Amino acid sequence: MRKLLALPALLALALGAGACAPSTDAPTDSTDSRTGTLRVWLFDEANRTAKEAVVNEAIAEFTAKNSDVKVDVSYLATDTRAEKYKGALNDPASAPDVTEVGNTDLANFVASNGMADVTEDNRKWAEAADLPADLVQTVTVGDKAYGVPWWIGVRALYYRTDVFTALGLTPPTSYAELVTAAKKIRAERKDMLGIAVGGLYTFGALPFVWDAGGDIATNSGGKYTGAIGSPASKAGIKAYTDLFSPEICPAQQCVDLTGGGTVEAFAAGRAGMGILGNFNRSAVEAGAVKGKYAVVPLPGAKPGSIAPAFAGGSSLGVFRSTTHRSLAVEFMQLLASKKYTLKLYDAMGFVPAMKSGRAEVIAKEPFLKPFVDTMEAGTKFVPVDKAWTTIDAEKILPTMLQKVITGKATVDAAAAEANTQITAAFGK
Amino acid sequence: MPLWLLLPALAVLVPMFAYPLYQLGLLSLFDYGQPQVSGGEPARFVGAGNFRTLFADPAFWTVLGQTVVFAAGCVLVTLALGAALAVLMTRIGKLARTLLSYAALTAWAAPAMTGSVVWMFLFDSNLGLVNEVLGLDGHNWLYDRTVAFALVGAVVVWHSFPFVMITLYAGIQAIPPSVLEAAALDGASAATAFRRVTAPMLRPLIAIVVIQSIIWDFKVFTQIYVMTRGGGIAGQNMVLNVYAYQKAFASSQYGLGSAIGIVMTLILLVVTLFYLRALRRTGEVL
Incomplete structure (x- = not known):
């Protein structure tokens, strides 16, 4: 009987709450108290x-x-x-x-x-x-x-001074040199990755895209459209995903690494190089490689150039x-x-x-x-637009990279798909 | 039976179930994201727009397909394992039975989060016990879609078989020995007795565990979300619930997320109705 009496009350509550359908109220503006x-x-x-x-x-x-x-x-x-x-x-x-x-x-x-x-x-x-x-x-x-x-x-290229000295390598000044050095390291040190890169590491991949002249999206007249499907962007995607070869950073191990994962791998001494930020220094110093590393700018494709970093x-x-x-x-x-x-x-x-x-x-x-x-x-920088939150949360770029890395899609197909999704995100 | 006797149940179900469902349905008709929630932009009524977006997205159909297959696999294995162990429990000694039920209850009691994390430790590429024992250094268990699903499926089954086992064991114990004895006297073999006596008497219980399992496994979230880090490599292990979460909360498209929620609810309602009808036909009173 008590439950029965509660029914009208509950219904009233439900109806009262039902009055607040999606709100369209504007929020109150700031006031200015001094205490x-x-x-x-x-x-x-x-x-x-x-x-x-x-x-x-x-x-x-x-x-x-x-x-x-x-x-x-x-x-x-x-x-x-x-x-x-x-x-x-x-x-x-x-x-x-x-x-x-x-x-x-x-x-x-x-x-x-x-x-x-x-x-x-x-x-x-x-x-x-x-x-x-x-x-x-x-x-x-x-x-x-x-x-x-x-x-x-910003991020730059951390490398292992001890390994480079032992193998007679010099810090890379171009993408081609980076690949050669990474292959040599992995060939000589079987338990090390040539360079730690990750399929979930968007800010590690973007410098390659930007260096090739590509971008996530371009802004014309205040409206963004996807640009990740452009030929220049695809060249950058290829440059990055080519690093996930068995001779450098095997897809099995690297495809689901995040930026943090690459920091961990480098700090633990499991990688010859890594694309890490100045803010990662304390993590590296706390790891096994303390005192055995140095940093150079991440090289671009053109010898002597620097790949643009994410700010x-x-x-x-x-x-x-x-x-x-x-x-x-x-x-x-x-x-x-x-x-x-x-x-x-x-x-x-x-x-x-x-x-x-x-x-x-x-x-x-x-x-x-x-x-x-x-x-x-x-x-x-990434597009200054609310759509970036969607692009980021829906993992559009990592998904594109991972599809290429695992061979589920070609660079062309994956980039075209991501491009469509990015343009759609800006359209919302 | 007078209908007013249903009122207490309604008093609980309407505010706890119907009202949220009504809100979900309402939201699914709006373009409703973070800017709308906080009043930066007005909420826009889009009618069936969210559903059109959803059904036009090939990713949704892929996710729906693999959710159905994954859930079906988990349900079948859970039921088979649970039923087999329930029968086993009726045949073994007291000590073994106690040990088995404790082991099962522990798995049942482990929070999904904890279970998933512990299993991930075991199967970690670089530091996991499994790779260490098998000598597979650096092997990534989540690399292949099927293997990743199987691994997550194993955890789902590990978490849910105890419910099936305990329920069916209780059901088997509740069958009066005299009925089975009568069947034996009439010359029924053990197999016939199981088929003609035990199974029919267990049918209502089986119905409950099947529906429960379907609902649980179709809605699986934690294990996929934790073990495959939100849907696996390139989203290959995405299931519907994680997909809805990703749309609704991660990228703040509450309207679209609600639409996915509505679709899931409808699918599960249909499943439940079919099952209830099948039971009706066999003459069970529920």
């Missing part, structure tokens, strides 16, 4: 305490100036980050004021109406002129800026739903300032986005030279 708690989201890192120390210093400086404000920082674990952001975009109450954002994610957050337009604030910021144009592009959607670049990372890294932005807009912008600019990006470099090895900051760390750290050479040769 209270400023919520900040930053990425968790393997050695977070070092990052935390830098951030705490910035907070101390910030609260000394704004004594009525508390800064509450959460460090987001990599695995659950995407869910946290979805929550923040859907519900302003669970959104932070200031956030770190992976530079490839920003466009989607902007399309989701999540980020505040800070074009004006950046114009007034004294240090803005120090930001390089190619990185400012990564936070720009349309003609508006939605954040500031914080730090950057990885992260940016800082302000959530549109913030209730402390001025404070949030102020804190974002403080964290992104030269002073704190230099401290962050000392703590984490993340290269500052600012031109002058970059120059300073290069001067004191010779390890960075090949990475900086790569940056100066010109970096490339």
Whole structure:
């Protein structure tokens, strides 16, 4: 009988909830309180305490100036980050004021109406002129800026100095030399991969595509269309997938390696070379190859050229739903300032986005030279569009690579299929 | 039987089942992604657009086909293994029976996540115990589509056979010995007694375990998602549920994901209805 009485109540509840069909409400815009708690989201890192120390210093400086404000920082674990952001975009109450954002994610957050337009604030910021144009592009959607670049990372070619010396090899300066060196290493050291590459390693493959003159998509008149099916892109795909031969990096072992997997293989001493980032240095130093490696820029097809690297890294932005807009912008600019990006470099090895900051760390750290050479040769980026999230999540590029690597499809067929899917993703 | 007696069941089923299903159906008619959820763009009604996109996508048909084959294989092996072990349990001594049921219950109790991860450790290319023992250094068990499916299938079966075994064992134990004795007195051989007495008496139970197994195995997610890292090399081990997850949550196309959910629900409803009808015909009261 009790259940029977509960029925009308439950039905009423269901009907009440049923009233909220897909919402079409616009979210509330930011307000500007000068007191209270400023919520900040930053990425968790393997050695977070070092990052935390830098951030705490910035907070101390910030609260000394704004004594009525508390800064509450959460460090987001990599695995659950995407869910946290979805929550923040859907519900302003669970959104932070200031956030770190992976530079490839920003466009989607902007399309989701999540980020505040800070074009004006950046114009007034004294240090803005120090930001390089190619990185400012990564936070720009349309003609508006939605954040500031914080730090950057690029990948280059790590190689084993001990193995190269023993086999009489010199660091490769062209793709052909890279292939020759990789084959020689695998022929002489049976348990090593010539170069660790991965079928799931999109940012390892893209430099080959870009070097060949191809791209993921091209933008004409604000509209993207897939370009991965172009002859130039296909040449790049072939160059990368040819590395998955039994004489270099056997498909069986390498087809399902991610970027992280190649770092692991190189750090454990299972590979003669690897395409790793400057931000992977601590992982390599912690592995078996400590002191037995060096880095050169990843060579392009033309002798002496450098393959364009992906401009990885992260940016800082302000959530549109913030209730402390001025404070949030102020804190974002403080964290992104030269002073704190230099401290962050000392703590984490993340290269500052600012031109002058970059120059300073290069001067004191010779390890960075090949990475900086790569940056100066010109970096490339994925399309700044919400469709990138779809392309990435649907694994369109890794699937294309894996189909070629396993021989399930030719380069032509796989690239054509991926091209169609990419164009479709932009059409949504 | 007065119909109002169904009300308590409805009180639970309507909010817990019908309402979410209604929302799923509603969402499947909209172009509904992350920008729509957070109000950046208005949700657009697309009618059957999501279903058209889905049915026009050759990948969907491939995934649907391999889901059906994979689920069918898992159901058959689970039932065969579960039934064989249930019969075995009635024939062996107390100690052996206890050991067997503990072993099976442990597999049953292991969370799908844990089980999948442990099996992956065993079959790891570089550090796995299996490759170490077999001397297959660097062999990738997920490289071939069929082998990868078989490996994941083994884990699915390992997780689900105990339910079939315990249920059928209980069913066999519940058959009154006098019935079997009467059959024996009438001159029925063991095989005839099984066919004419035990099997018919077990039919309702078998119906339940078959439907359960079909539903579970058709909806398999964790094992595929964890073991093949979200669908295998170039998506070769994708099944419908992982595909729906990928569309709905990973790439935030909630409308399209809901459409896949609706298709899955319909398929499973049809399966269930067919089975119920088949049972009706044989005269079982359910």
